[in-house]
Amino acid sequence: MARMKFLCDADRCIDCNACVTACKNENEVPWGINRRRVVTINDGKPGERSVSMACMHCTDAPCAAVCPVECIFPTEDGIVLHSKDQCIGCGYCFYACPFGAPQYPRIGNFGSRGKMDKCTYCAGGGGPEAPGSAAEFAKYGSNRFGEGKLPLCAEMCSTKSLLAGDGDVIAEIYKTRVEKRGFGSGAWGWTTAYQEDIEVSSGGSEL
Amino acid sequence: MTTFVARARIAIGALLLLAIIGIDPAFAQGLAPDGAPNPTASAVNEQTLLQQAPSIQGRIDIPDTKSSVLIQPVGRKWDYFHEVTLHWTGAVVILGMIAVLAIAYLIMGPVRISAGRSGRKVRRFSAFERFAHWLTAGSFVVLGLTGLNITFGKKLLLPLIGPDAFSSMSQAAKVAHNFISFAFVIGLVLIVAMWIKDNIPRKVDVDWLKQGGGFIKSKHAPAGRFNAGEKAVFWLALGAGIAIAVSGYLLLFPFYGTNIAGMQIAQIVHAIVAVLFVALIIAHIYIGTLGMEGAFEAMGRGEVDLNWAKEHHDQWLAEELAKEQRAHPPGQASATPAE
Numbered sequence: 001m002a003r004m005k006f007l008c009d010a011d012r013c014i015d016c017n018a019c020v021t022a023c024k025n026e027n028e029v030p031w032g033i034n035r036r037r038v039v040t041i042n043d044g045k046p047g048e049r050s051v052s053m054a055c056m057h058c059t060d061a062p063c064a065a066v067c068p069v070e071c072i073f074p075t076e077d078g079i080v081l082h083s084k085d086q087c088i089g090c091g092y093c094f095y096a097c098p099f100g101a102p103q104y105p106r107i108g109n110f111g112s113r114g115k116m117d118k119c120t121y122c123a124g125g126g127g128p129e130a131p132g133s134a135a136e137f138a139k140y141g142s143n144r145f146g147e148g149k150l151p152l153c154a155e156m157c158s159t160k161s162l163l164a165g166d167g168d169v170i171a172e173i174y175k176t177r178v179e180k181r182g183f184g185s186g187a188w189g190w191t192t193a194y195q196e197d198i199e200v201s202s203g204g205s206e207l
Numbered sequence: 208m209t210t211f212v213a214r215a216r217i218a219i220g221a222l223l224l225l226a227i228i229g230i231d232p233a234f235a236q237g238l239a240p241d242g243a244p245n246p247t248a249s250a251v252n253e254q255t256l257l258q259q260a261p262s263i264q265g266r267i268d269i270p271d272t273k274s275s276v277l278i279q280p281v282g283r284k285w286d287y288f289h290e291v292t293l294h295w296t297g298a299v300v301i302l303g304m305i306a307v308l309a310i311a312y313l314i315m316g317p318v319r320i321s322a323g324r325s326g327r328k329v330r331r332f333s334a335f336e337r338f339a340h341w342l343t344a345g346s347f348v349v350l351g352l353t354g355l356n357i358t359f360g361k362k363l364l365l366p367l368i369g370p371d372a373f374s375s376m377s378q379a380a381k382v383a384h385n386f387i388s389f390a391f392v393i394g395l396v397l398i399v400a401m402w403i404k405d406n407i408p409r410k411v412d413v414d415w416l417k418q419g420g421g422f423i424k425s426k427h428a429p430a431g432r433f434n435a436g437e438k439a440v441f442w443l444a445l446g447a448g449i450a451i452a453v454s455g456y457l458l459l460f461p462f463y464g465t466n467i468a469g470m471q472i473a474q475i476v477h478a479i480v481a482v483l484f485v486a487l488i489i490a491h492i493y494i495g496t497l498g499m500e501g502a503f504e505a506m507g508r509g510e511v512d513l514n515w516a517k518e519h520h521d522q523w524l525a526e527e528l529a530k531e532q533r534a535h536p537p538g539q540a541s542a543t544p545a546e
Contacts, residue, residue, distance in 0.1 A: 002245075004357050007397050010250075010251070015268070017268055017269075020268075020269070026347045032271075034269055034271060037267055037269060037271075037274050038267070038268065039263075039264075039265040039266070039267050039274075039275055039277040040267070041263060041264075041265040042250045042265070043265060043266040043542055046249040047251050048251070049250055049251035050265075051277055053278075054279055054429050062282050062283050062285075062286035065286050065289075065290050066285075066286050066289045066290060066359045068356075068358070068360060069360075069361065069365070069370070069373060069374045070361050070365065070370070071370075071374065084370070084373070085374070086228070086370055086374035087374075088374060088377045088378040089378075089381070090357065090381055091458070091461065091470075092289070092357075092474075093397060094368070094467070095282065095285055095357045095467060095470050095474060096283075096285055096286045097282050098278055098280050098281075098282040098283060098288070099277075099278060099279075099281050099443075100273075100274055100276055100277075100279070100483050107419065112382075112385065113461075116396045124242045137376075147379045155227070163286065185250040185251065185253075185256075186252060186253050187254055188253050188277070188278070189253070189277075191253070191277050191280075192278055192280040192283070193255075
């Protein structure tokens with residue numbers, strides 16, 4: 001069984017924001033919501049790194065645990081999906097998320113939040129809509145995964161910094177890269193999301 | 208000779224340079240296995256950053272600056288608080304209070320008016336005072352139930368009514384919780400404005416406490432308009448009300464003066480205070496209804512029996528009767544004379 005994960009090789013990310021744009025375009029995400037973003041750490045200083053971040057589809061996802069209506073769940077591939085029909089827009093997943101993934105369209109007065117929106121790994125939604133249907137697209141965005149494709153953000157990353165796919169496979173790719181080039185600033189977010197890190201045998205002393 | 212000095216200078220210079228290179232660890236480690244400069248020598252690292260601060264923040268290109276926080280692992284701790292600590296604390300505190308009151312009722316029974324009813328009524332709360340009380344009380348019950356639903360609904364109600372019905376109900380409950388909060392705050396402000404002067408602690412409260420608050424049946428503890436127990440409820444409700452309103456409005460207005468960590472703390476304060484507040488009010492409801500004969504009438508119709516007032520609020524009754532005496536001195540006709 002595949003366990004889908006994201007991995008951003010920060011030593012390759014050039015902060016071009018193509019993943020952000022690809023995500024918005026592919027999923028027709030509404031204004032004000034960014035399912036993916038690129039954050040630059042130590043901007044302008046030596047050792048600066050950019051990291052592309054979205055929902056990491058955590059193991060034991062805290063958002064799913066705290067949801068008061070239990071509308072967030074992991075699929076058999078480890079993708080964390082939710083049902084917008086059941087979401088009440090309480091904001092709890094957004095308090096719990098270590099990666100700032102859940103976002104809400106503003107629908108009215110005060111902080112009244114609409115249905116939560118987040119990265120779906122381009123795998124459609126967790127509602128009753130038929131996979132790949134127009135209804136599913138309107139609510140959750142693209143279902144590339146149902147067509148056997150990976151998320152578009154990772155697929156079109158120009159430096160192949162952002163990797164998506166089975167966790168073991170992308171960890172292996174990253175490990176090979178670090179061993180070959182001799183350095184790596186680590187798999188950002190992996191310890192928090194998956195409670196594991198990627199062990200690299202040589203070279204990447206920073207891991 | 209000059210060439211020797213020049214050569215010596217070059218040699219010393221070269222030695223110095225080598226020494227400097229040898230001392231500088233960044234330069235020493237700054238090479239990858241193939242001899243290229245190693246960019247990782249100065250690269251930022253997740254573990255180091257998380258040791259320095261609880262979250263990792265950077266610069267972001269999109270206008271939404273609050274999403275510049277990259278990783279904040281504390282969300283997992285909040286998850287534990289919400290799913291484990293809060294569920295247990297809430298269940299123990301609220302069920303514990305109900306159990307204590309049930310035992311008290313079974314052992315002691317309600318506090319009776321020991322002299323029996325006199326049949327004469329004394330006015331205790333005006334219509335406006337009762338309106339303010341019931342505005343606060345009614346909104347509290349709605350807020351309490353909808354709030355408990357957010358925490359316990361998925362364990363208790365969801366399995367009974369199914370996910371779709373539970374979601375629709377919780378959606379309505381969330382809207383009710385957000386908007387009825389304003390009624391609660393208005394009620395609380397009115398209560399405080401009306402009753403704060405009668406709730407300032409006085410010497411008689413010490414006597415009331417020493418005599419066990421009148422729960423020892425043979426004695427009736429002295430009290431003014433509000434006894435020490437009621438004053439405790441007043442001040443606790445005021446403190447809890449402020450804490451719950453401030454934390455609640457911080458949650459209702461995301462990112463106004465808070466960040467995610469701030470909202471996690473606000474939610475913890477809101478939940479813990481709410482659970483204690485619910486337990487306090489359950490006790491307050493008990494003593495105002497089942498627990499004491501003749502108490503509910505005060506807030507119900509606004510009038511209490513003279514003997515009830517004598518037994519529970521003797522000093523207040525004396526003042527009320529004195530006022531009545533002054534307004535209508537005995538012997539004078541009850542009708543006001545024409546001017």
